[in-house]
Amino acid sequence: xxxxxxxxxxxxxxxxxxxPFAGLPPYFVSxxxxxxxxxxxxxxxxxxxxxxxxxxxxxxxxxxxxxxSVGLLTTRLHIESFPVILxxxxxxxxxxxxxxxxxxxRGSGVSYLIITLALNQVVWGLAFQWxxxxxxxxxxxxxxxxxxxxLDLSGSAEYYLFSLVVMLICLYLLWLIAHSPFGxxxxxxxxQPRRMRALGYxxxxxxxxxxxxAAAFAxxxxxxxxxxxxxxxPANLSLAVSTQILIMVILGGSGTxxxxxAGAGIITFLSNTIxxxxxxxxxxxxxxxxxxxxxxxxxxxxxxxxxRGLAQLFSEKKANSEPxxxxxxx
Numbered sequence: 001x002x003x004x005x006x007x008x009x010x011x012x013x014x015x016x017x018x019x020p021f022a023g024l025p026p027y028f029v030s031x032x033x034x035x036x037x038x039x040x041x042x043x044x045x046x047x048x049x050x051x052x053x054x055x056x057x058x059x060x061x062x063x064x065x066x067x068x069s070v071g072l073l074t075t076r077l078h079i080e081s082f083p084v085i086l087x088x089x090x091x092x093x094x095x096x097x098x099x100x101x102x103x104x105x106r107g108s109g110v111s112y113l114i115i116t117l118a119l120n121q122v123v124w125g126l127a128f129q130w131x132x133x134x135x136x137x138x139x140x141x142x143x144x145x146x147x148x149x150x151l152d153l154s155g156s157a158e159y160y161l162f163s164l165v166v167m168l169i170c171l172y173l174l175w176l177i178a179h180s181p182f183g184x185x186x187x188x189x190x191x192q193p194r195r196m197r198a199l200g201y202x203x204x205x206x207x208x209x210x211x212x213x214a215a216a217f218a219x220x221x222x223x224x225x226x227x228x229x230x231x232x233x234p235a236n237l238s239l240a241v242s243t244q245i246l247i248m249v250i251l252g253g254s255g256t257x258x259x260x261x262a263g264a265g266i267i268t269f270l271s272n273t274i275x276x277x278x279x280x281x282x283x284x285x286x287x288x289x290x291x292x293x294x295x296x297x298x299x300x301x302x303x304x305x306x307x308r309g310l311a312q313l314f315s316e317k318k319a320n321s322e323p324x325x326x327x328x329x330x
Contacts (some may be wrong), residue, residue: 017163020157030162031272035265036163037224040170042248042260044217049246051178052210053190057117057242058100062093062215064127064237066222071140071232072133082146086223093219095211102210105110105204117239124237139233146227153227156180160305167261170217175257177213186210218245251292 010193020029039062048054066089073079073088104115127134134140145153153159177183188196189203197203226232235241252263270288274281 004095013168015162020160025166029156029206031268032265033156033160033228034225034268036160036167037221037228037259038199038245038248038264038268039206039261040167040224041218041221041245042195042212042252043171043174043257044214044221044262045172045245046254046256046260047177047186047210047217048214050256050259051183051186051190054207055246056104056211057113057239057246058104058120058247059214059218060237060239060241061100061120061123062097062218063222063241063244063245064123064223064234064314065089065092065096066219067236068127068134068140068222069090069219070223070226071143073118074143075140075212080146081146085146086220089223090216090219093215097212097215098208100215101208105207105211117248120237120239120242124234124239127237128236133233137233137234139231143176143230144228145230151154159228161212163228166224170220171257171261173218178257182206182209215240230260247289251289 016032019032024091035107041059043057045059048056069089069092070085073085100116100119104112104119107115111279112299129138145159147153148162151158151162151163185196185201185206189201193203222236225236232295247268248263249260250263251266253259267285271281271287278284
């Protein structure tokens, strides 16, 4: 089964890679690019939500810091090197995440959630009010997509492929982390934090490190999104973005690698498609979220697993009943 899944994954990646060159309309290329970018942020947050059991509303702060790193370095300091900008975005996100975690981890459960929400709003308010640096509500524009040696990422198809490759690298790194001893300890902390503490594990240290890792991936996604959108504003730091990323994790299925990416794709396509037909699209999207929470509390990936299990159970019952039926006929 593992080889079957791997083969299916490889075929899926190849199909995604050739879509822009197979006549896929630019509109859908744009939506898939957004899916890859937000998929990175959602998969990083899942390290907290699905692996560690910590629901955070501060992912947008780290996402926005990565985006602002692009705007500030390119327009203020005239730095065009993508590796330098990417590293700066990651470092900025991790440093702020360390400050956030030092405060938020004093609480747990609902108190932790509220503290992360408040801290995210502090960063958003700072970006909104510090007009001389961030441009305030007008944001920052006037920068272009980077070049990576001979590769020019200014085209939509080229940037689509670049975002796909970066997402795959990030997902592989998260898979390694999730299946490492560190990732197993995080799962133990999610299930039995007191028992893990009694066994001698530094629960606070593991939670702190997981927060920094999640922030680093959010910073990467923010850098990619700034180059995709060619505009940075306080909206990238807003609570709405944090909520959206969290819903991506829940909708796709927490505790998985591909689930948050699937959630990112569903929300990206639904929000853009429905908004084209009605101004009340948020109500429809909210109804979809409610239905998923009611009938698929473990996300769409969990729903797929249950359907697969039911199909397998049905096939086994059918196979066991066939000899009986034949015997009765004889």
